[in-house]
Amino acid sequence: MDDGTRGVRGSNADKVPGPAVPPPPTTRPRVPPPTAAHEAPRHRDAPAEDRPTRTTTPSPAGQPLGGAPVDAWLRTPRPAQEPGVWRYGYTPPPPEESEAVSDRSLLVGALISLLSALLLWSLWRNGYLPYRLVPLKLFTPGEWWNPGTSGGPRTIEGSDALTVYEAILFGLLAYGCGRIGNFSELFRRHVAERGQPFLALAAAAAAGLTQLLVWKETIPVVRPILVLVASVAGGEIYQSQTVVNVVYALIAALVLWPFARLGRWRELIAARSRGGSPPPAATATPATAAFADQWPELRAAGWSDAADTLTAEVRTGRMNDVDVARLRHAWTLAAQRPDRLAPLAEAVLRTGGAAAPHPSGRRDLSRRTARHDVLTGQVRIGRCADDPHNPYVRRGTGLALDPALLGTSLLAVGPPGAGKSARLIRPVVEALTLRALAGQAAVLAVGGAGTPLGPDDAFDVVVRVGHPGSAHDIDLYGGTTDPDEAAAVLAEGLVGDVGSLDSRRAATVLAQLLGPYRAAHGYFPSVPELRELLDGTPAALTGLRATLEAGGHQAMLRELDARARQAGGPGDPAPVLADRVALLDRPAFADFFATGPDARPFALRALGQYPLRVRVDLPERGHAEASRLLTRLLLAQFTAITAARADTTLFACLVLDDATHAVTAETVRGIRRLRSVNAGAVLALRTVDDVPENLHTPLLGAVGCTAAFSGITTWDGKRFAEAWGKEWVETREVAQHTVFADQPFTRALHALRKLVTGKAVTTDAVTVRQVEKERWSASELAYAVPAGHAVIRVATVHGEHAPPLLVHLDG
Numbered sequence: 001m002d003d004g005t006r007g008v009r010g011s012n013a014d015k016v017p018g019p020a021v022p023p024p025p026t027t028r029p030r031v032p033p034p035t036a037a038h039e040a041p042r043h044r045d046a047p048a049e050d051r052p053t054r055t056t057t058p059s060p061a062g063q064p065l066g067g068a069p070v071d072a073w074l075r076t077p078r079p080a081q082e083p084g085v086w087r088y089g090y091t092p093p094p095p096e097e098s099e100a101v102s103d104r105s106l107l108v109g110a111l112i113s114l115l116s117a118l119l120l121w122s123l124w125r126n127g128y129l130p131y132r133l134v135p136l137k138l139f140t141p142g143e144w145w146n147p148g149t150s151g152g153p154r155t156i157e158g159s160d161a162l163t164v165y166e167a168i169l170f171g172l173l174a175y176g177c178g179r180i181g182n183f184s185e186l187f188r189r190h191v192a193e194r195g196q197p198f199l200a201l202a203a204a205a206a207a208g209l210t211q212l213l214v215w216k217e218t219i220p221v222v223r224p225i226l227v228l229v230a231s232v233a234g235g236e237i238y239q240s241q242t243v244v245n246v247v248y249a250l251i252a253a254l255v256l257w258p259f260a261r262l263g264r265w266r267e268l269i270a271a272r273s274r275g276g277s278p279p280p281a282a283t284a285t286p287a288t289a290a291f292a293d294q295w296p297e298l299r300a301a302g303w304s305d306a307a308d309t310l311t312a313e314v315r316t317g318r319m320n321d322v323d324v325a326r327l328r329h330a331w332t333l334a335a336q337r338p339d340r341l342a343p344l345a346e347a348v349l350r351t352g353g354a355a356a357p358h359p360s361g362r363r364d365l366s367r368r369t370a371r372h373d374v375l376t377g378q379v380r381i382g383r384c385a386d387d388p389h390n391p392y393v394r395r396g397t398g399l400a401l402d403p404a405l406l407g408t409s410l411l412a413v414g415p416p417g418a419g420k421s422a423r424l425i426r427p428v429v430e431a432l433t434l435r436a437l438a439g440q441a442a443v444l445a446v447g448g449a450g451t452p453l454g455p456d457d458a459f460d461v462v463v464r465v466g467h468p469g470s471a472h473d474i475d476l477y478g479g480t481t482d483p484d485e486a487a488a489v490l491a492e493g494l495v496g497d498v499g500s501l502d503s504r505r506a507a508t509v510l511a512q513l514l515g516p517y518r519a520a521h522g523y524f525p526s527v528p529e530l531r532e533l534l535d536g537t538p539a540a541l542t543g544l545r546a547t548l549e550a551g552g553h554q555a556m557l558r559e560l561d562a563r564a565r566q567a568g569g570p571g572d573p574a575p576v577l578a579d580r581v582a583l584l585d586r587p588a589f590a591d592f593f594a595t596g597p598d599a600r601p602f603a604l605r606a607l608g609q610y611p612l613r614v615r616v617d618l619p620e621r622g623h624a625e626a627s628r629l630l631t632r633l634l635l636a637q638f639t640a641i642t643a644a645r646a647d648t649t650l651f652a653c654l655v656l657d658d659a660t661h662a663v664t665a666e667t668v669r670g671i672r673r674l675r676s677v678n679a680g681a682v683l684a685l686r687t688v689d690d691v692p693e694n695l696h697t698p699l700l701g702a703v704g705c706t707a708a709f710s711g712i713t714t715w716d717g718k719r720f721a722e723a724w725g726k727e728w729v730e731t732r733e734v735a736q737h738t739v740f741a742d743q744p745f746t747r748a749l750h751a752l753r754k755l756v757t758g759k760a761v762t763t764d765a766v767t768v769r770q771v772e773k774e775r776w777s778a779s780e781l782a783y784a785v786p787a788g789h790a791v792i793r794v795a796t797v798h799g800e801h802a803p804p805l806l807v808h809l810d811g
Contacts, residue, residue: 071314073321078376083405083802084794086380086398088373096392106186113181117173124169136165160227167224187262196268203263207256214255225251297331301341306348319353322364325374325438330356333649358437359610360460365434367455370427372434377402377441379431381424382807385789389776390805399792399807401428401705403441403651406680407797408704409671412790413685413716418709419788420684421452423809425657428682429453432653436611442650443613444604446634447657448620448627459613461602465630466588466619472602473592474616474630476584477524478637479603483515486524489640490514493633494580495573496664499692503666506573509534512563516556520547527584527593534578536567583626588619604637607652608645620658631662635681639670642679652679659683660690668695672702675797688716697723704795706804708776710785717781724793724804726772733769736762775804 078087123129130150137145144158145151153159178184191202213219229247230238237243260266298307310327313319327348334340347355354363371380378400386395401410406428414420425447432443433454445453449464456462464470476493477486487510491503513533517525525533532540541564548557566572584593594601606612616634618627638654645652656662663683674680683703688696700706700723708720739761741747750761776791785791789808795801 070317070319070321070324074314074324074375078373082394083796083800084399084401084792084805085394086373086378086400087376088378088380090397093393093396103189106182106189110181110183110186113177113183117177121170121173124166133162136161160231163220163227164224167220170220196264196271200263200265200268203259203265207259207263210259211252211255214251221255222248222251297328297335298345301335303341303345303348306345309348309352313353320364321372321374322434322437323353325435325440326358326363327353327356328375329438329440356439358439359612360437362437364437365430365454365458368430368434370430372431373400374434374438377404377431377435379427381427382790382792382809385806385808387806389780389791391803394802394805399794399805401431401794403435403653403680404796404798405705405794406653406682407651407675407678408795409674409681409683409702410705410707411683411685411699411703412707412709413688413712413720414707414709414790415686415711418711418790419809420709421447421657423788424707424790425655425682425684426452426454429655430458432655433458433613435651436613439611440651442607442611442652443655444607444616444634444638444653445614445655445657446616446618446631449617451617451657453615453655453657456615459615461612461614462617463602463615464617465592465627466623467617468591470592473594473599474634475595475601475603476527476593476633477514477595478641479605481518483518483524484511485640487511487514489636490633491577492636492664492666493629494577496632496636496666497628497661497692498576499694501573501576503664505571506577509563509566509572509574509577512559512566516544516548516553516560519553519556520544520551523595523597526595526599527581527589531578531581531585534574534581536574580629583623583629586623586626588623589626604634605641607638608641608647608650611650628661631656631659632664632667635659635662635667636664636670638679638681639667639674642677643670643673645677648678650678653682654680655682657684659685663691663695663699665695665698668698668702671699675704687713688719704797704801705793707790707792708781708785709790710787712781712785714778714782717776717778720781720791720804721774721776721778724775726774727803728770729773731769731771733767735765735767737765738762 076089079090081087081090124132127150132150133145133152134149140158140161144153144155144161146154153162192199210219214221217223226238226247295307295310298304298310310319314324330344334344344356357363372378373380379402380398380400382399384390384394384397384399410428412420412424429443429445432441432445435441436443445459447453449467461472462470463472463474465474476490478489480486480489484507488503488507491506491510495501495506496503513530514524517529517533524530529540533544541560545557545560548560567574592601602614607614616630618630620627635654635656638652642652671681685691688699691699696719700719706720706723708717712720739750741750754760781791785806789806791804792807793802793804
């Protein structure tokens with residue numbers, strides 16, 4: 001029985017195909033370091049092309065760009081965030097600030113507030129404010145005061161009460177002056193932001209000036225405190241000079257304390273005592289993250305020895321991030337089958353981080369070109385721009401893709417040179433290959449020869465269609481043995497883009513030929529034989545009929561007779577099918593698509609069973625139409641195979657670098673079903689017009705993630721704008737109306753003003769209202785997206801979604 005995987009041409013296929021080239025030697029594993037969520041984006045001098053001809057120097061095997069120890073990577077927090085947020089080392093942005101006041105307005109407001117407070121205090125001290133003592137007299141005995149509302153204190157108790165009363169009023173006046181004048185913002189902007197030692201020196205100068213004013217009794221602090229102490233402890237306490245000195249020292253310390261807090265004198269002294277090093281940053285690490293490298297899930301299950309082994313492997317650097325993800329996934333699967341726990345634990349004790357290996361034996365890629373977090377499956381493709389279209393909380397944060405997003409499928413549209421291949425497709429394929437090494441995904445990457453989808457050693461199977469050195473072929477029938485299933489998928493690939501031809505009728509014609517041929521020979525026909533059958537060549541049909549009669553296949557003879565009756569009739573799809581098959585019946589493909597007993601092409605059905613990494617290189621030059629046919633066929637096979645999987649624990653993803661003329665009505669329906677079977681597709685188009693017009697709306701509705709790159713046309717922008725919908729926004733409309741004066745003097749002043757300024761006197765009428773506006777208009781998508789950027793909208797398979805975000809692509 002075939003396991004769904006066919007081997008290399010001329011070799012046996014009893015196991016999963018191995019890697020395309022031998023794995024390179026491994027070195028000390030490293031993983032990417034934490035990335036600050038709000039660092040400034042690094043712009044490039046020029047946008048990357050879709051298919052660059054030069055690449056950077058590869059990094060050593062197992063050592064991604066910018067390595068960091070695995071144990072630190074494992075302990076880095078990954079808080080749950082909105083869809084698409086790069087979670088690795090994420091830090092939330094500071095609260096959004098209101099519209100900033102200009103420095104000039106801030107200084108003028110503070111000065112006016114200070115002068116007003118000084119004037120009010122001067123009027124109070126000099127007795128120019130009427131009824132100023134009335135509140136105090138209401139709460140104190142009447143014999144303390146002279147008669148009348150303005151009468152002063154008569155006794156010593158009245159004088160002491162007035163002293164405390166003035167101090168309280170001065171404090172309230174100072175507080176109100178500070179609030180109205182916004183002195184806190186003035187201090188933060190012009191003093192605190194300069195940092196140390198300026199902050200400490202400014203606080204010390206302010207403290208010295210305040211001490212001078214306090215001891216000169218310009219600021220009422222000393223006498224009120226002495227009065228309060230005497231009223232509590234008695235006046236005899238001041239007969240001791242020591243007590244007086246202590247009280248004075250406490251007053252001086254009380255005045256210095258707020259300035260010491262503002263100037264952060266304690267932090268400065270502590271930093272100086274450490275030799276000038278800055279104080280360590282306080283980072284809150286969750287308790288679960290602190291022990292993540294100690295494998296708590298294994299310890300909870302009672303396998304402490306295996307957990308100790310893996311902990312030692314992590315801390316000594318003998319494991320990389322892919323090993324951690326692979327073993328965590330293997331343990332999760334084994335926990336569902338208790339009989340598998342013991343063998344896995346024993347393998348860990350025996351081989352450490354190399355336990356539960358990938359079928360290829362590889363533990364990492366030889367080179368990484370993007371930032372990955374294999375533990376969450378995320379790949380960082382860019383940073384959200386600081387743009388009004390983006391919500392404040394998303395500005396500056398990293399944007400990442402993961403299987404939860406790719407499970408809804410992704411459509412990327414942009415002209416050549418916009419960066420689809422280099423900045424989106426390549427990082428996604430790289431992330432999927434890493435996830436495949438961790439045993440959690442299977443990936444099929446399809447592109448033209450020379451497309452930068454990754455080196456050969458990053459894939460287990462590399463199919464070079466039309467290349468004589470290719471080690472694998474493509475199975476046109478997807479590895480199935482059912483003629484009807486094979487006919488339906490093959491018809492979709494051959495004539496799915498022909499709008500005037502019903503693919504179901506084409507599938508019927510193919511089934512009438514594939515079924516009898518397989519019954520007669522035990523396998524499906526090769527490309528030349530299929531072409532002859534579709535053309536109705538008498539020799540081919542006569543030979544097939546004779547074989548069927550000799551084998552007693554009466555049911556298949558009836559199928560062949562039905563095909564003979566329908567041949568040549570009006571609307572017969574056989575000639576069109578024969579013409580499309582002729583595109584593959586070329587000398588360049590003579591050694592491909594063979595189906596005999598000696599031919600062992602790679603069957604796409606293996607993607608649903610094993611974590612394989614497959615790349616297909618299509619011969620675009622000279623065979624563009626054949627490449628589009630094969631792309632359409634692979635897309636149809638993928639949607640059919642993944643939908644029929646019984647076990648959907650393995651995430652399967654198809655990546656098409658160029659999906660031109662590959663999307664049909666049936667494949668759109670298949671793409672819509674992928675999210676329910678843990679699969680997804682990534683489609684890249686130069687323009688939406690590469691898809692039939694009647695499929696524009698269904699395609700945009702079938703995918704959950706969309707990306708509009710810089711340089712798209714307004715026609716494409718209109719389709720994205722309609723798909724992304726509208727939102728309610730607040731608009732302000734200002735209308736200027738000319739002021740007509742009735743009085744002669746006012747008219748004279750208006751005339752003089754118009755003579756001086758050259759403008760009539762007007763008044764502004766402001767209207768604020770809520771309107772429904774497109775999130776991104778067609779014109780903005782066509783002309784306001786900078787080079788190297790894209791507007792990306794993501795959604796998860798669980799229904800969560802994020803608004804369209806302008807992203808600087810640095811993947």
